[in-house]
Amino acid sequence: MPTPAALDATFQALADPTRRAILARLAQGEASVMELAEPFAMSQPAISKHLKVLEHAGLISRSRDAQRRPCKLEAAPLAEATGWLIEYRKFWEKQFGQLDDLLDELKRLEAMAGKN
Amino acid sequence: MPTPAALDATFQALADPTRRAILARLAQGEASVMELAEPFAMSQPAISKHLKVLEHAGLISRSRDAQRRPCKLEAAPLAEATGWLIEYRKFWEKQFGQLDDLLDELKRLEAMAGKN
DNA sequence: GCGCAATATAACCTGATGGTTCTGAAACCT
DNA sequence: AGGTTTCAGAACCATCAGGTTATATTGCGC
Incomplete structure (x- = not known):
């Protein structure tokens, strides 16, 4: 039973093609910010902002590996969104x-x- | 295979609790704008704006019944969004x-x- | 310690969102 | 015909979103 605000954040995060592409990339494994940024014609801070949105929605988590901050897909909000939609x-x-x-x-x- | 822009519009439309509540109401059958507006502490034009967003995303369609413009749930975009999520x-x-x-x-x- | 690589933060701009109030258009009802 | 109901549209406002560039911060490698 996700809170409405959680669904807000999840759907909001999914409503951008760059962020959906980032999630698709992360579905294949963890990746650093630079690796995630590479396919896009966009500055690195723009990607960092997108990652912040995804993190705020709980769709990714971040660890630490030297200077890198690898991002990992967290699927729980996707499950909650799917649970809402499936009805x-x-x-x-x-x-x-x-x-x-x-x-x-x-x-x-x-x-x-x-x-x- | 929904276009990215279609998914944008769908997820964007779903990222608001008022609009999700409107969809939930429409799941029980068609309703006029006034009927949809009644549960919300919000002006009628605000509801009309939300309906425009939903219509733009293809999530509702509207017919005509005298002065009323009954809204009907159109589930196709929900199916497409679910199709994306289910992966x-x-x-x-x-x-x-x-x-x-x-x-x-x-x-x-x-x-x-x-x-x- | 110095320089470089990876990332975050700040300041800024532009356009979209979500709300308001006021006004207008259609179609009903006597 | 006149008033009422239902809805949409315009103008306005505040905030947010998505991008930019420039500037920290952090930790590696030498």
């Missing part, structure tokens, strides 16, 4: 029908996740 | 373990939705 599943199933591409994709992903 | 499921399963309350709840909801 609407009956609505899109109703609106789409069983053959809808998107639902098929979703089911495939869920099955895949379930096998791990 | 991280393996991460929270790994981080939480099988006994975590939140995961249990999520599984229960999914099972329930699957039966309908």
